Amino acid sequence: MRLRNRTAIVTGAAQGFGYGIAEAFIREGALVAILDINGEAAQRAAEALGPAATAFRCDVADSAEVAQVAEAAIRGLGGLDILVNNAGTTHRNRPMLEVGEEEFDRIFAVNVKSIYLFAKAVIPHFRERGRGVVLNIGSTAGIRPRPGLTWYNASKGAVNLMSKSMAIELAPDKIRVNAIAPVAGDTPLLASFMGEDTPEKRAAFQATIPWGRLSTAQDIANAALFLCSDESEMVTGAVLTVDGGRCI
Numbered sequence: 001m002r003l004r005n006r007t008a009i010v011t012g013a014a015q016g017f018g019y020g021i022a023e024a025f026i027r028e029g030a031l032v033a034i035l036d037i038n039g040e041a042a043q044r045a046a047e048a049l050g051p052a053a054t055a056f057r058c059d060v061a062d063s064a065e066v067a068q069v070a071e072a073a074i075r076g077l078g079g080l081d082i083l084v085n086n087a088g089t090t091h092r093n094r095p096m097l098e099v100g101e102e103e104f105d106r107i108f109a110v111n112v113k114s115i116y117l118f119a120k121a122v123i124p125h126f127r128e129r130g131r132g133v134v135l136n137i138g139s140t141a142g143i144r145p146r147p148g149l150t151w152y153n154a155s156k157g158a159v160n161l162m163s164k165s166m167a168i169e170l171a172p173d174k175i176r177v178n179a180i181a182p183v184a185g186d187t188p189l190l191a192s193f194m195g196e197d198t199p200e201k202r203a204a205f206q207a208t209i210p211w212g213r214l215s216t217a218q219d220i221a222n223a224a225l226f227l228c229s230d231e232s233e234m235v236t237g238a239v240l241t242v243d244g245g246r247c248i
Contacts, residue, residue: 020217
């Protein structure tokens with residue numbers, strides 16, 4: 001098992017990519033704290049994943065809540081090896097000036113500030129242990145932006161670059177930091193990315209991907225397994241595109 005005796009926190013893990021990552025980690029031997037703003041959904045996910053999963057309700061944009069939940073999760077897991085910052089949100093695909101300030105602030109709070117908050121909560125623990133892995137879920141939107149998603153694109157560009165900067169600063173502490181940049185997948189955010197969920201919109205989105213399909217939770221989980229396992233010990237500061245050629 002690639003993650004035997006390892007422990008992980010995965011945010012936004014009640015569904016979508018986060019659930020897929022948590023499921024793969026558990027299959028490979030890890031204990032996983034399932035964090036989600038929807039506490040009931042987190043509990044259902046943990047029950048489905050079995051005794052290796054523990055559920056926590058957490059608003060990743062709330063500093064006090066992040067500190068409290070991270071401490072409880074680390075205590076419950078008996079220590080922490082891996083942090084996956086997966087939680088994310090977006091605005092509906094529309095002209096940039098039609099996005100309200102409150103919505104803009106929420107996007108950057110969830111997609112960007114959350115990584116800062118979890119770093120403050122978790123990095124000291126990693127430093128004490130002399131090792132750790134951080135995986136941030138960025139996006140191809142931060143590399144090859146799609147029209148109508150300007151503020152979301154910008155937030156994911158920040159995630160991609162922040163991951164590289166964190167990697168450089170934390171390398172002396174033997175803490176690796178990488179990011180995955182998925183192409184659009186069939187997740188709850190897809191309809192917002194498209195503006196409306198119609199067969200025509202899906203076909204148009206899919207047509208921009210040379211491999212010919214959207215990403216899946218399993219695609220992202222496979223990449224996450226590699227980046228969070230010892231197999232990638234020499235990999236830090238990478239932004240791995242899982243995009244079927246979209247960014248070429």
